[in-house]
Amino acid sequence: MSIEGADTLAIETKALTKRYKDKAAVKHLELKVRKGEIYGFIGRNGAGKSTTLKMISGLAAFTEGEIRLFERPVGDPAVRRRLGVLIESAGLYPNMTAKQNVVMKARCMGLVDESSADEVLKLTGLADAGRKKVKHFSMGMKQRLGVALALLGNPDLLLLDEPINGLDPEGIREFRQLLLKLHEEGKTIVVSSHILGELSKIATSYGIIKDGELIEQITREELEERCQDYFQIEVHDIQRALVLIQETFPTVRAEVFDACSIRLFGIRDGAVINQMLIENQVQVSASGMHRMDLEEYFLERMEGRR
Amino acid sequence: MFNLLNMDLYRVKRSKSVYVCLCIFFAITVLVYWMLWLLATPGGQEKAVSIGLILAEERESAADVLSGVDSLVMFRQICQDGGMYKVVFGIWVMLFVCSDFQGGFIKNIMALHQKRQNYIGSKIITVGIVNFCFLVLNLIFTLMMNRLFGNMVPYAGWKDLLFYLSWDWLLTTAFGALIILVCILTRSVAAGAAVSVLLGSGMIVMMLYGTLNVFHMGGWMKYTIYLTGSMGPGRYTSMKDLYVYVVGAGFLVLYTVAAGIALKRQDI
Numbered sequence: 001m002s003i004e005g006a007d008t009l010a011i012e013t014k015a016l017t018k019r020y021k022d023k024a025a026v027k028h029l030e031l032k033v034r035k036g037e038i039y040g041f042i043g044r045n046g047a048g049k050s051t052t053l054k055m056i057s058g059l060a061a062f063t064e065g066e067i068r069l070f071e072r073p074v075g076d077p078a079v080r081r082r083l084g085v086l087i088e089s090a091g092l093y094p095n096m097t098a099k100q101n102v103v104m105k106a107r108c109m110g111l112v113d114e115s116s117a118d119e120v121l122k123l124t125g126l127a128d129a130g131r132k133k134v135k136h137f138s139m140g141m142k143q144r145l146g147v148a149l150a151l152l153g154n155p156d157l158l159l160l161d162e163p164i165n166g167l168d169p170e171g172i173r174e175f176r177q178l179l180l181k182l183h184e185e186g187k188t189i190v191v192s193s194h195i196l197g198e199l200s201k202i203a204t205s206y207g208i209i210k211d212g213e214l215i216e217q218i219t220r221e222e223l224e225e226r227c228q229d230y231f232q233i234e235v236h237d238i239q240r241a242l243v244l245i246q247e248t249f250p251t252v253r254a255e256v257f258d259a260c261s262i263r264l265f266g267i268r269d270g271a272v273i274n275q276m277l278i279e280n281q282v283q284v285s286a287s288g289m290h291r292m293d294l295e296e297y298f299l300e301r302m303e304g305r306r
Numbered sequence: 307m308f309n310l311l312n313m314d315l316y317r318v319k320r321s322k323s324v325y326v327c328l329c330i331f332f333a334i335t336v337l338v339y340w341m342l343w344l345l346a347t348p349g350g351q352e353k354a355v356s357i358g359l360i361l362a363e364e365r366e367s368a369a370d371v372l373s374g375v376d377s378l379v380m381f382r383q384i385c386q387d388g389g390m391y392k393v394v395f396g397i398w399v400m401l402f403v404c405s406d407f408q409g410g411f412i413k414n415i416m417a418l419h420q421k422r423q424n425y426i427g428s429k430i431i432t433v434g435i436v437n438f439c440f441l442v443l444n445l446i447f448t449l450m451m452n453r454l455f456g457n458m459v460p461y462a463g464w465k466d467l468l469f470y471l472s473w474d475w476l477l478t479t480a481f482g483a484l485i486i487l488v489c490i491l492t493r494s495v496a497a498g499a500a501v502s503v504l505l506g507s508g509m510i511v512m513m514l515y516g517t518l519n520v521f522h523m524g525g526w527m528k529y530t531i532y533l534t535g536s537m538g539p540g541r542y543t544s545m546k547d548l549y550v551y552v553v554g555a556g557f558l559v560l561y562t563v564a565a566g567i568a569l570k571r572q573d574i
Binding site for chain 1: 308309310312313316317320321322405409410411412413414415416417418419420573574
């Protein structure tokens with residue numbers, strides 16, 4: 001048995017491919033998630049996030065490639081027990097209570113001590129759900145129960161696909177705190193979410209998937225480096241403004257953001273730009289320095305601007 | 307597989323549908339006994355005449371309804387031979403399997419158990435256990451009703467009861483395996499219910515049997531689950547009577563293997 005260090009890969013996929021008839025949903029994916037990371041897995045709808053997570057969790061067969069969890073083959077029963085999953089919606093029996101659902105999963109895992117069911121319910125704030133059946137739960141409660149099921153058996157690796165869907169702001173905050181607590185305990189967490197602002201608060205590294213291909217894997221530090229400051233101006237005549245900027249400041253990188261906005265990278269003082277444009281009778285309606293966040297970085301990557 | 311079986315039995319115990327099915331079987335048994343008491347016993351006939359169910363001159367012919375009937379024939383006629391049992395049991399199996407897919411709990415199961423045949427194995431064993439309980443409780447209730455209604459029919463020998471119960475259990479478990487296969491393939495409650503009703507009641511089999519018999523080609527259909535169930539022997543007389551076990555076991559293995567292959571090929 002190998003000794004797992006900090007550099008151990010919790011997930012490693014090699015040329016992972018999934019094809020549905022002629023269409024490839026995931027293409028030669030080389031995913032690497034280090035042990036102890038919170039890995040934000042991001043991509044548009046239909047990009048292949050859920051399919052990838054399903055293949056890792058054994059719910060979908062892969063056409064080609066290899067998946068290793070904690071440096072062992074994905075099919076190894078010992079390694080599967082270290083995995084907790086919440087893929088798409090929480091899989092629950094609606095006519096059972098929260099406790100009964102957790103006991104079902106505990107029996108499925110062969111856990112003899114049912115006190116662990118109470119522990120995960122307490123951890124996810126469902127200890128007081130009592131005899132209320134799951135079909136009467138709110139969306140947020142169902143999601144929390146899904147997380148409780150994923151946490152059962154104290155797994156080392158959690159795969160969470162859109163886990164904060166349906167949670168109210170308080171629920172999202174509690175969920176964030178729960179993930180950070182689990183991270184502190186040394187668990188590896190892979191989270192896919194469209195709520196990038198929330199993801200950026202917890203993730204320690206990111207993977208961006210586009211059309212089934214992993215286009216980038218970066219750490220939080222690398223992302224911060226790449227998320228440059230920029231000066232954004234809103235002008236009435238964008239064509240003229242763009243020509244003037246490129247002529248006057250050839251070292252500045254200018255990108256047209258929308259019909260009336262230009263983003264300028266590599267600039268420290270925006271006042272000179274404003275002054276130049278006004279002198280050349282280009283009306284500036286708004287301007288200011290901005291910090292690129294994960295959402296903007298993601299959109300830029302999606303649009304191929306980087 | 308033991309863990310999965312443990313989980314399935316936990317769910318069965320907490321599932322209302324099992325008890326609803328039993329209530330349906332018991333209600334039908336009570337209804338049939340009550341109707342026969344009205345038709346075939348002197349006390350009942352007086353009541354039947356007074357409420358206009360039969361005419362006074364029909365009393366003698368109505369009493370003949372029980373001639374040649376013993377407790378085993380009663381048991382078979384109430385639910386088994388006509389297919390009522392298979393319809394209700396099939397619907398229960400459908401609910402039991404489809405709820406895994408409908409609620410999405412199957413994802414929790416399959417993420418843990420990579421050998422998908424274990425899932426099918428657990429389901430078949432659970433279906434077999436529930437089927438056994440249904441049949442035995444149904445038989446006991448039928449015998450109790452016979453006693454309660456004044457021993458209307460003579461009791462069949464225990465060997466005959468055992469012989470019938472054993473092959474009927476095998477055959478109806480095979481029918482349960484067929485419903486599991488349909489649920490795995492379609493993941494649809496509607497499809498599972500439709501197959502339970504159409505095949506369990508014998509609608510399709512009888513239509514096909516009738517059509518094929520016009521061309522003298524329907525002989526093989528005696529070995530279908532439905533016709534074996536309704537035409538199978540009530541007592542063991544010779545080795546030939548053991549064909550019912552072969553039919554039951556054959557279909558059970560066939561549908562179990564097919565369900566295993568179907569699940570293995572599907573993504574969850």
